[in-house]
Amino acid sequence: MGRHAVTAAAAAIGAVVTCKAFGLQSLPSHDHVLSSRQRSMSAPQQLRHIKTSRTALCRWCAPPGGTPAVAEKHDSGDSDLQEEHEQLHQQQQLQLNVFHQLLQDCQTAADYAATAEPADAGSGSSEWSGFWTAEPKLQQVLDSLQQCSPAWRGGRGASLAWSWLGLSTMPLRVMLHQGGGFGVLLTVLPPGAKPPAHRPMIGAHMLSIVCQGDVEQVKANGQRIINRTRHTPETPIWNSFGGGVRRLANMSVTTAYILEVLFYGKRGPPEYDTRAPDGGAAERNAEADEFILSGPRAMATLSAPPCDPEVLFRSVGEEGGDEGGEVLVIRGREGSLLLGGQGGGAAAAPVTSAAAVVGASLATSVGGLDTQLEEIVRRVLATRALPADVRQALGVSHVRGLLLYGPPGCGKTLLARELARRLKARPPQLVSGPEVLDKWVGEAERKVRALFAAAEEEHERCVRGGGDPADLPLHVICFDELDALCRTRGSLLGDTSGVRDSVVNQILAKMDGLVGLQNLVSGGTKWVTCRNGFCCHAVVVLVTRYSAFGASVVLAKMDGLVMSLQNPLAVGMTERRDLLDAAPLTDYSFAHQYNQSDQHDAHFNTISMRALVVGMTNRRDLLDAALLRPGRLEVAVFVPLPDEQGRRQILAIHLRQARSSGLVDDDVSDALLASRTAGFSGADLAGLVRSAISFAVARWQDLHFTRAAGGVAIATSTSDSTANESADSAATAGVRVTVADFERALLEVEPSVSDSGERLGVRRRLRNMSKAVAKGLQGS
Ligand SMILES: Nc1ncnc2c1ncn2[C@@H]1O[C@H](COP(=O)(O)OP(=O)(O)OP(=O)(O)O)[C@@H](O)[C@H]1O
Numbered sequence: 174m175g176r177h178a179v180t181a182a183a184a185a186i187g188a189v190v191t192c193k194a195f196g197l198q199s200l201p202s203h204d205h206v207l208s209s210r211q212r213s214m215s216a217p218q219q220l221r222h223i224k225t226s227r228t229a230l231c232r233w234c235a236p237p238g239g240t241p242a243v244a245e246k247h248d249s250g251d252s253d254l255q256e257e258h259e260q261l262h263q264q265q266q267l268q269l270n271v272f273h274q275l276l277q278d279c280q281t282a283a284d285y286a287a288t289a290e291p292a293d294a295g296s297g298s299s300e301w302s303g304f305w306t307a308e309p310k311l312q313q314v315l316d317s318l319q320q321c322s323p324a325w326r327g328g329r330g331a332s333l334a335w336s337w338l339g340l341s342t343m344p345l346r347v348m349l350h351q352g353g354g355f356g357v358l359l360t361v362l363p364p365g366a367k368p369p370a371h372r373p374m375i376g377a378h379m380l381s382i383v384c385q386g387d388v389e390q391v392k393a394n395g396q397r398i399i400n401r402t403r404h405t406p407e408t409p410i411w412n413s414f415g416g417g418v419r420r421l422a423n424m425s426v427t428t429a430y431i432l433e434v435l436f437y438g439k440r441g442p443p444e445y446d447t448r449a450p451d452g453g454a455a456e457r458n459a460e461a462d463e464f465i466l467s468g469p470r471a472m473a474t475l476s477a478p479p480c481d482p483e484v485l486f487r488s489v490g491e492e493g494g495d496e497g498g499e500v501l502v503i504r505g506r507e508g509s510l511l512l513g514g515q516g517g518g519a520a521a522a523p524v525t526s527a528a529a530v531v532g533a534s535l536a537t538s539v540g541g542l543d544t545q546l547e548e549i550v551r552r553v554l555a556t557r558a559l560p561a562d563v564r565q566a567l568g569v570s571h572v573r574g575l576l577l578y579g580p581p582g583c584g585k586t587l588l589a590r591e592l593a594r595r596l597k598a599r600p601p602q603l604v605s606g607p608e609v610l611d612k613w614v615g616e617a618e619r620k621v622r623a624l625f626a627a628a629e630e631e632h633e634r635c636v637r638g639g640g641d642p643a644d645l646p647l648h649v650i651c652f653d654e655l656d657a658l659c660r661t662r663g664s665l666l667g668d669t670s671g672v673r674d675s676v677v678n679q680i681l682a683k684m685d686g687l688v689g690l691q692n693l694v695s696g697g698t699k700w701v702t703c704r705n706g707f708c709c710h711a712v713v714v715l716v717t718r719y720s721a722f723g724a725s726v727v728l729a730k731m732d733g734l735v736m737s738l739q740n741p742l743a744v745g746m747t748e749r750r751d752l753l754d755a756a757p758l759t760d761y762s763f764a765h766q767y768n769q770s771d772q773h774d775a776h777f778n779t780i781s782m783r784a785l786v787v788g789m790t791n792r793r794d795l796l797d798a799a800l801l802r803p804g805r806l807e808v809a810v811f812v813p814l815p816d817e818q819g820r821r822q823i824l825a826i827h828l829r830q831a832r833s834s835g836l837v838d839d840d841v842s843d844a845l846l847a848s849r850t851a852g853f854s855g856a857d858l859a860g861l862v863r864s865a866i867s868f869a870v871a872r873w874q875d876l877h878f879t880r881a882a883g884g885v886a887i888a889t890s891t892s893d894s895t896a897n898e899s900a901d902s903a904a905t906a907g908v909r910v911t912v913a914d915f916e917r918a919l920l921e922v923e924p925s926v927s928d929s930g931e932r933l934g935v936r937r938r939l940r941n942m943s944k945a946v947a948k949g950l951q952g953s
Pocket residue numbers: 538539540541542579580581582583584585586587588653789790791823826854855856857859
């Protein structure tokens with residue numbers, strides 16, 4: 174038998190073995206894995222090909238154990254949704270096919286290399302010796318690698334494939350496959366990550382591709398090679414031989430993904446080499462050790478390698494979320510990444526990425542804010558979804574404050590409410606700035622304290638009852654129109670300025686309490702007379718942190734702060750409380766004295782885990798800068814006017830109910846309406862839908878009135894031809910929203926916000942007023 178025949182047979186056997194090894198049985202049959210001709214097509218061509226393969230899609234849509242709801246979606250009659258759904262599945266299908274193709278090609282290449290052995294890597298500069306695979310096989314692997322990308326996205330902001338790994342704030346290495354003489358590794362580097370140098374696997378022939386991001390690779394193995402690779406469809410593949418010391422750095426602002434294929438031959442997967450980069454044989458490179466082990470080790474807790482490709486690529490419909498929408502469903506082994514703290518469940522039980530689920534389900538009620546949702550999920554929610562031990566291992570703490578800012582009516586309040594609801598938090602406490610302000614001295618601050626009181630009381634009760642505060646639900650505290658409350662201190666003139674400054678201070682004090690001040694010593698209150706002669710209710714927190722102050726200095730500073738800034742919050746800090754005399758403590762009538770070892774530190778820290786403060790404003794520029802510092806409202810997300818795609822999503826959201834009840838004409842096109850509503854905010858679009866429905870309701874009422882009065886169903890009361898035509902049918906005896914209704918609504922509802930974020934209504938009123946004044950002047 175010629176070499177080619179042998180290798181072809183080996184390839185065929187290899188493919189079968191590979192399929193079994195990768196658990197491909199339950200996946201779409203081989204005719205849905207791309208043929209070599211199809212593989213030579215461009216990605217869009219492949220997409221088109223898959224689109225025509227309806228059987229494959231349906232199999233994928235309704236996998237064993239899949240919910241009927243997923244299949245039902247096809248029959249929902251909602252063509253937009255159906256189209257979106259199909260696109261999503263086509264993309265998933267493509268990704269899965271591409272990945273499986275890669276595995277098959279690698280397996281074939283590894284099978285061809287069965288006779289080759291990597292040289293011993295003892296020297297640390299190992300090379301794969303001799304012939305290891307046929308050139309065409311290598312080319313196939315390279316082609317397959319080139320097709321891989323984690324960045325394909327589905328509809329409505331659902332991130333697919335590996336992008337959920339981008340939630341990690343730490344570099345991660347994920348073993349996607351291991352066995353059959355090769356491994357496939359995914360390295361995920363958060364923006365700016367520069368993990369310590371390490372050696373790649375010894376003796377491995379490696380092919381790496383940057384799937385996303387801009388990555389610098391520095392190799393130092395006798396010679397120094399600096400290679401910077403930005404992801405493009407034509408990104409060159411790094412082709413290297415194992416053993417050299419290497420450092421990767423993510424130079425981009427997005428997460429970078431690097432996919433590597435490592436061929437290690439028959440002798441099995443080599444260990445990561447964590448010896449010092451200088452080549453010292455015994456001396457371990459502790460830094461690299463930590464990185465490498467924290468990656469796979471974290472992943473071992475998160476998702477036992479090798480990951481099931483299905484796990485990584487699965488991202489379908491309603492299974493994970495209580496409200497539907499696209500969610501990432503991870504069928505994992507014990508303790509998969511982002512399990513929402515449920516690690517260690519039954520092996521087959523579906524587990525979901527809590528953060529991704531929340532993000533995706535938010536998209537079902539908040540439209541046009543995909544990027545914002547992604548940022549919120551990554552920066553605010555992701556850590557809350559991590560199991561406590563993983564979070565501790567990564568050394569990350571929760572973000573406690575989120576600021577949503579932007580023009581009015583674009584969904585800030587809606588987003589905050591929905592966020593609280595989806596986080597299964599206690600009912601959110603939502604107050605608006607002007608509501609908090611009070612004419613009575615000290616009352617506004619009391620209201621602020623009351624907002625935080627529930628979280629604190631619940632925590633106390635839980636601790637007293639011997640419970641674990643970590644199990645407590647989250648408290649979300651939302652301040653709408655924050656600019657009315659938290660203007661830059663000292664920026665306001667007049668009698669109210671002291672009160673407002675004091676409210677800012679109170680909020681800061683509470684947020685800092687939530688941050689968990691170390692070494693909190695004393696807290697109390699005092700009535701002080703400010704320069705302007707008004708009495709203020711001072712909240713005083715004394716923190717022992719800096720030894721720079723002596724007792725008198727502390728006292729003077731506290732008084733000085735209170736007096737000179739009209740600032741009713743005085744903060745004194747010292748590490749040497751013993752140096753303090755009694756004066757500050759008595760003068761400020763401190764009710765409590767805590768020290769470092771006191772439980773109260775833990776108290777504040779734990780409360781902080783269970784509280785999220787969300788501020789909302791149209792005028793971020795007016796806010797006190799202290800409020801925006803890290804540890805306070807540290808994540809600021811701009812919520813803009815929706816673009817066309819966003820408007821389409823918002824319209825679909827607001828019409829969803831009426832549509833699902835079959836009350837909207839098929840001719841009503843969200844896409845068309847979106848193209849005609851440039852400059853509309855989310856609130857305007859909601860108003861437009863309400864207006865259109867109001868016309869339909871009026872027509873319906875007229876119809877019923879006519880029937881009731883004359884017993885004859887003739888819609889003479891409306892000139893709308895669509896309604897006339899349909900008046901006979903039983904179905905249209907109900908409300909029916911038509912294109913004509915929207916045409917009328919468009920004449921009635923206008924954009925309320927200018928591009929610069931101002932309310933047009935106000936400007937219009939002002940314009941009218943000035944016209945009236947001018948007229949009056951002319952008349953007089
Ligand atoms: N992105 C959106 N998706 C869906 N509905 C939206 C969106 N934005 C606004 N809406 C609709 O408009 C209403 C008002 O929006 P919301 O109060 O959240 O805006 P806002 O940005 O907080 O405005 P303001 O700054 O005036 O407080 C919402 O209840 C919702 O019905």
